[in-house]
Amino acid sequence: MRSMVVVGGGHAGAEVVVGLRKAGFEGRVVLVADEDRIPYQRPLLSKSYLSGGTGPDELAIRPERTYADNDIELVLGTRVDSIDRGARRVVLSDGRSLDYEALALAPGGRPRLLPVLAQHGPLDNVHYLRTVADADRLREQWSAGRRLVVIGGGYIGLEVAASARAMGLEVTVVEALPRVLARVTGEVMSSFYAEVHRERGVDLLTGVSVVDAVVVNGAVREMELSDGSWLRCDLVVVGVGLVPNTELAAEAGLAVDDGIVVDEFGVTSDPSIVAAGDCARYPSAQLGGDLVRVESVSNAVEQARVVARSMVGKPVAHTGVPWFWSDQYELKLQMVGLSRDFDDVVVRGDVTERSFSAFYLREGRVIAADVVSRPVDFALARQLVARGQVLERELLSDVDVPLKQLLVTTAVER
Ligand SMILES: Cc1cc2nc3c(=O)[nH]c(=O)nc-3n(C[C@H](O)[C@H](O)[C@H](O)COP(=O)(O)OP(=O)(O)OC[C@H]3O[C@@H](n4cnc5c(N)ncnc54)[C@H](O)[C@@H]3O)c2cc1C
Numbered sequence: 001m002r003s004m005v006v007v008g009g010g011h012a013g014a015e016v017v018v019g020l021r022k023a024g025f026e027g028r029v030v031l032v033a034d035e036d037r038i039p040y041q042r043p044l045l046s047k048s049y050l051s052g053g054t055g056p057d058e059l060a061i062r063p064e065r066t067y068a069d070n071d072i073e074l075v076l077g078t079r080v081d082s083i084d085r086g087a088r089r090v091v092l093s094d095g096r097s098l099d100y101e102a103l104a105l106a107p108g109g110r111p112r113l114l115p116v117l118a119q120h121g122p123l124d125n126v127h128y129l130r131t132v133a134d135a136d137r138l139r140e141q142w143s144a145g146r147r148l149v150v151i152g153g154g155y156i157g158l159e160v161a162a163s164a165r166a167m168g169l170e171v172t173v174v175e176a177l178p179r180v181l182a183r184v185t186g187e188v189m190s191s192f193y194a195e196v197h198r199e200r201g202v203d204l205l206t207g208v209s210v211v212d213a214v215v216v217n218g219a220v221r222e223m224e225l226s227d228g229s230w231l232r233c234d235l236v237v238v239g240v241g242l243v244p245n246t247e248l249a250a251e252a253g254l255a256v257d258d259g260i261v262v263d264e265f266g267v268t269s270d271p272s273i274v275a276a277g278d279c280a281r282y283p284s285a286q287l288g289g290d291l292v293r294v295e296s297v298s299n300a301v302e303q304a305r306v307v308a309r310s311m312v313g314k315p316v317a318h319t320g321v322p323w324f325w326s327d328q329y330e331l332k333l334q335m336v337g338l339s340r341d342f343d344d345v346v347v348r349g350d351v352t353e354r355s356f357s358a359f360y361l362r363e364g365r366v367i368a369a370d371v372v373s374r375p376v377d378f379a380l381a382r383q384l385v386a387r388g389q390v391l392e393r394e395l396l397s398d399v400d401v402p403l404k405q406l407l408v409t410t411a412v413e414r
Helices: 011-022 042-046 064-069 132-140 155-166 187-199 247-251 297-311 375-387 393-397 403-409
Strands: 003-007 028-033 072-076 080-084 089-092 097-099 102-105 109-111 126-128 147-151 170-175 203-206 210-216 219-225 230-232 235-238 242-244 273-275 280-283 323-328 331-337 344-350 355-362 365-372
Touching: 003 011, 003 097, 011 028, 011 072, 011 297, 042 132, 042 155, 064 072, 080 247, 102 297, 126 132, 147 155, 155 170, 155 187, 155 323, 187 203, 187 323, 187 331, 187 344, 187 365, 273 297, 297 323, 331 375, 344 393, 355 375, 365 375, 375 403
Parallel strands: 003 028, 003 102, 028 072, 102 273, 126 235, 147 170, 147 235, 170 203
Antiparallel strands: 080 089, 089 097, 109 242, 210 219, 219 230, 323 331, 331 365, 344 355, 355 365
């Protein structure tokens, strides 16, 4: 029987297996995943799962019966250890092997370790957040009044800080760059979120990094910062980025460069192997073909749909514009597009009212937008960005001119 194998049970892997059925594939479909649970929604881990609003049974991306109904074999708690490309076969950690006609790699990534802490080996009160197991371990130490130090002022760090404040922990955030969210957004959004966190009682330190740690009985008690100050802590969460899981692909001789390199159809340097999700580096239509690796659910899902089609020989190119969201306190931040290399920022709405959008433009063209608590703006921003629409900044910033009108009346340029 024809057989498709998918490696990794995250958002991408879960979508590939369903996508294969949607694309009409009737042969064998096997999902091999090293975590011991059906694919689940990772974004909830730093949000409602940590602040207590979501339980472990509410995390699944799809109910278990969807896999059974679609005749998808789930091999959980098992790793794919190697790929024999010549034989078109993967070898699993339990010693079994599976033959494939096409293979999808969706192994995601793992948290980047912080050397100054990692050099001590595993520490009881130092946490990274990628899996339910990580979140459960963190929740065991998560109680009101305890001193939490979050290292890294990116999305995950700030979401953890917000969830911790909701649970009454004392929170300090340490960010090495001069502003939070610096890698993903512009200054308007960074200073807005810095102010929100400070208002909620977070001690937010920017432009400083951890240079030393006092470890007693397997736990960090105090950390020295680059400005010479010391921070005492009961627990630490490190959120300093992701390392893509490329080893399996690299060992099989596939092209790897800060991600598994794929073309616009999600195909790797081996035509029978595709890759999708946080692990994949693909040519971005929006960036004129530059290779990007995007860490977001929307990107993982869209790429997964693309690679499922490639696996069954019905290719469609990946053209989607990635979007992302972040929940902190009562605020919903939604972002679309890749804001790198913008030359102008237009703010629409009222920052002090906590309902505004920042549009990023390059040569007058809307390339990305960050939207705070304005869902209608976001829906329209997605269309503006997808079209790469050219807009006058005066019109864009004028809240009396509905965005919808701009979308309709402005000529589409691309
Ligand atoms: C705390 C947190 C909050 C987030 N919040 C948001 C958000 O608000 N919005 C958003 O868009 N994105 C968010 N993200 C990012 C989003 O979750 C990822 O972009 C998405 O999960 C990527 O899916 P993936 O399938 O590529 O990889 P993953 O979800 O990492 O799944 C890959 C799976 O493959 C497994 N695996 C790896 N190697 C092997 C192997 N050899 N054999 C078998 N299995 C293997 C891994 O263990 C993992 O289970 C968040 C991520 C985290 C961690």
